[in-house]
Amino acid sequence: MGYIDIHCHLLPGVDDGSSGMDETLSMLHIAAENGISDMIFTPHYKQGRVGTPREAIGSMLQEVRKAAREEGIGIRIYPGTEIYYNSALEEKLESGWLATMNDTEYVLVEFSPFETFPYIRNAMDDIFSLGYRPILAHVERYQCMLSSVDNVRVLHHMGCQIQVNAGSVAGDYGFKVKHFLKKLLKEQLVHYVGTDAHNCDSRKPAMEKCAETIRKICNPEYADQLLFENARTYLLDSR
Numbered sequence: 618m619g620y621i622d623i624h625c626h627l628l629p630g631v632d633d634g635s636s637g638m639d640e641t642l643s644m645l646h647i648a649a650e651n652g653i654s655d656m657i658f659t660p661h662y663k664q665g666r667v668g669t670p671r672e673a674i675g676s677m678l679q680e681v682r683k684a685a686r687e688e689g690i691g692i693r694i695y696p697g698t699e700i701y702y703n704s705a706l707e708e709k710l711e712s713g714w715l716a717t718m719n720d721t722e723y724v725l726v727e728f729s730p731f732e733t734f735p736y737i738r739n740a741m742d743d744i745f746s747l748g749y750r751p752i753l754a755h756v757e758r759y760q761c762m763l764s765s766v767d768n769v770r771v772l773h774h775m776g777c778q779i780q781v782n783a784g785s786v787a788g789d790y791g792f793k794v795k796h797f798l799k800k801l802l803k804e805q806l807v808h809y810v811g812t813d814a815h816n817c818d819s820r821k822p823a824m825e826k827c828a829e830t831i832r833k834i835c836n837p838e839y840a841d842q843l844l845f846e847n848a849r850t851y852l853l854d855s856r
């Protein structure tokens with residue numbers, strides 16, 4: 618069983634992720650070398666700016682799967698979206714325009730790094746009230762979380778799931794971020810790790826170093842939940 622990457626930008630030629638099929642295949646090779654067996658592709662959606670409809674994601678995934686098979690890459694690929702929250706998501710979700718995480722009730726949601734905590738908390742309430750379950754993307758990127766672990770505890774208590782970026786856990790974004798994530802991991806406040814890979818150079822789908830760090834910080838049971846089991850239970854097998 619390999620690692621499950623629930624947040625990455627590998628759709629060929631879409632937004633600021635992979636530049637095309639060649640780069641997507643190179644990224645898949647890197648992911649496989651890192652022990653990743655399953656990836657949920659999560660292109661950006663931001664109202665009025667950028668977005669790929671669920672149907673288009675579906676047909677692009679078919680092309681990627683075919684090309685990957687021809688290259689001998691065995692990674693399984695699923696649809697998703699990284700949704701930049703706005704208060705008018707209902708129509709896009711209800712109409713099925715937006716791809717949720719592997720067509721489950723879970724949605725990966727991001728905000729501005731400088732968003733206030735009350736806004737994020739209310740947004741999460743809004744998503745629950747629409748009948749979906751929010752996963753907060755890269756919790757370490759928000760000032761209001763970095764400055765208060767209590768805020769993360771509140772979201773966790775509300776039933777929100779929390780995703781962290783593999784590079785942040787591994788220390789690629791500095792000591793302060795790594796230290797913050799260590800606190801969250803010790804308290805078992807995190808549900809998922811994602812690479813948030815955008816290319817095969819500066820932001821590649823690297824997981825090994827993060828997995829090593831997690832195994833040092835967390836007990837074996839929780840480490841397995843983070844790296845494999847939660848994603849399988851909630852996102853891959855629940856359909």
Ligand SMILES: [Fe+2]
Nearest residue numbers: 624625699813
């Ligand atoms: Fe992302």
